[in-house]
Amino acid sequence: MPDRTRCPIDGKPGPVTAADSSLAATLVRRLALDRMSWVDVVLLLIRIGFISAVIIGSTRTFMEGRFSAAQWGTLISAGVAQGSIYSLIALGYTLVYGILRLINFAHGDVFMFGAFCTVFLAIWTSQQGILERAPAITVLSWILFAALVSMSVAVLVERVAYKPLRNKPRLVMLISAIGASFFLQYTARGFFSTAFRSYPTVPGLDGRLELGQITVPHVQITVFTVALALMAGLYILVEKTRIGRAMRAVSENMETARLMGVNIERVIMFTFGIGGALAGAAGVINGLYKPQGVSFIMGFFPGVKAFTAAVLGGIGSVPGALIGGLLLGIFEALGPNLVLTGLGIPGSNQLKDVIAFLMLVLILIFRPQGIMGEVIEEEKA
């Protein structure tokens, strides 16, 4: 590079002058290489590494023709069903983060509590034969019950763990949130013991739908429909109602909203309640979808993954949570078979969760504002 005026303070190259217009200098300037620090180089290398791993892995899988189109279809439909559960939980993170800038670490356990309490109701209705007679209404009543339980738990957590910490540093709130998460998990363990309990099979949900070559289980369709309906309801609530407008106002700017006469505390409580209710509903449909049952530690993985989905979609954005959840579900279903198998890694389905966590870390590193790109200004933690 030809000589350039150097900054007298830090010795870095100053602005480009007409003197250095050689090809190399232009290239450096175009790619902003002169402003790169060594951290940027590391990040660039990581980016290149991951993108090439994905490309190499997936091309090799396709070249080998390991899976048929029908198999891909099955994987994707399972991913969509799982993803819609993530979306529902993600909404709770997104709503709360939008308002309090708080990662509600206990949200996964709110989901667990709803699912766990409702499993007893579900078993009871199944034993009494109510489920056999009116499956649709019974399942709806489960969802309603779980939503109520989770809503109360979420509001309680807000009251006890977060309300005394308004306007405190965010990390103190995060500590309290971790405490609340432990508290909920081990309360459930104390109450309901460590055993796994399964939701009873709902008649009519064990069938399969044939769509050409692809078979889609009924339960996946149900999961997706219920989730979509709930999210549509939430969208209307946030966009069209008075309290929804108040929520949007508070997430835009809390102080201004307060000055405009919005009751902040009420909005916060409402937000936690709505997020909790959606998580409870997600708990029931997750129970229908996953036969292995519920336990006191079940909240952690869905919680973290839903948070990933929320960040992926753009935290603070309601449609973002939907998109993020679905994408995460699909990536998680495809990733191991598409990329890891292609790279010759054995037992790739064991690494499903690794893909989710890797996505979480990569999104946080490279695109913390997510797909929907709503930039939340960085306040001091």
Place this chain on the structure above:
Amino acid sequence: MQRLLKQLAKPLSQGAVAGVLCIYIALTGMMEAFGEREIVMGVLDLGKLVLFGPFVGLGLLLQQQAPNRRVGWIRVLVACLAGMVATGLFILFIDAVSIRHMFTHASPALVAYMTMGQDVLAAGLGLFAVTALGAGAVGSGLALMPAYLRNTIFIAALIVVGMALLSELISQVLRQILNGRPDRLLFSQGALRPAVAAIAVASVFAWRGLVPRIRLRMQDRLPQLEPERQRQVSLAVRGAGVLVLLVLPWLVGSYLSEVLANVGLYLLMALGLNIAVGLAGLFDLGYVTNFAVGAYLMGVLTNSGPQATGEFNFWLILPVSILAAMFTGLLLALPVIRMRGDYLAIATMGFGEIIRLLALSDWLAPLIGGSQGVLFIPKPNIGAFTFQTPQHLFYIILAASLVMLVVINRLDLSLTGRRWMAIRDDETVANAIGIDTTWIKTLAFTLSAASGGLAGAIFASKLGTIFPHSFSLLISMNVLCIIIVGGMGSIRGMVLGTLMLIGVPELLREFSEFRFLLYGILLMAVAIYRPGGLMPARARHYRTEPAPQPAGGTPAASSSAASG
């Protein structure tokens, strides 16, 4: 009528809260589990303490807040009645309707325990009601007596409960010092004998009565000594402390040495994580990564099992493990170095889980054993001497902890330490005053990893086998709890936190099941009431000694110029 209700609304709701608390404690199974632990033989057990504790609390709180005694007694009565009714209804309910298929602890045994083993339910409920009212009255009485007397009673109660809970430790030490079974004089099946409890209470009272007159406090005496003497005294205290630590494992026996060794390992990790979290303010939730790297490196390179690679010596691999952990710390720090606050916490948690899942996977199984783990890791040895028992291993851990304590203490006082604190307090400002934040933060992650690697390496060798499930998120969380509860950035806090959160639960078997429940409550309580932790780092003022007064200069002006 309405006015009366309005006045009584608060005590009623507080009483109801106490009742709900009782029910919660009963349903989580804490009451029954604690009930098996007798404190004073035949008089009191821990379960009764948690059952009637809320009522004593009600009495104390409401009586203290009341404008006068009469109002206070009425409020206490109302609140205790509310609490009693709530708890009583709960007892009646679980006696009548079996909800055991849902709440596993709502058993007839619980009803029997809460009604104090009376055959007739009504009699039991009556006994419960009388005791609860009595507890409320005791609480009120405590509130009304002079503070000095109240504190004396609290200290006596604390000593009695503490002695009973640590009975195993005390017995063990007594048995090592004296021949025979001297502990039988004090304890019977872990509970204090009533006479011993009475003597303990009496001696506390005697001590509190006498000490105000013959006060002999080190803190008052020490500053009066000459600097030379001061140094000698503090050296003597430290020497005595080290001496006690050296004989400790032989004093407490094999099982408790194991506990001490675990405490030491957690202390090592806490000291390490303290660099990132406490000093530099980098909220790392994936500390288990460093622990796992240290442990797996030690395991893989020294074991003689199916994964045998080299079968190197412990002392050779120990520094290698530390360096490997530091290298991993550096590698994982690079991508997240620009993140702040909560996103950093979540990203590092992601790393921690990825490491565990990779350790568990079949992919790396040929190398590190997968779910089968690494077996046959030898114990460390020097020549022919092998560190076989927990007592021997304790010395390695002690040495490592002391070295780390010195290192951390020096770092804390160094320029780098102050740079970390500047970043913790305000990263933007730190950057603006010319601190290379990227480099200093990377350094914090790397150095903090070293201690984790060291702890992991010793852990692998101590256990002899390692499995992926030993490296769960809970390890990171335990270490984080120690730091937050102990006090971020405070070394004394780390020691206290480790003893409290790791040592005590291992000594009290009854607590072990509820350990994380109590952690959760403790974390929330610390965040809300004491954000600096139980033993906060002392705020340091880098204040130079005021220069000798120049003629005419006012002392105020020169001291303000010198501070900063």
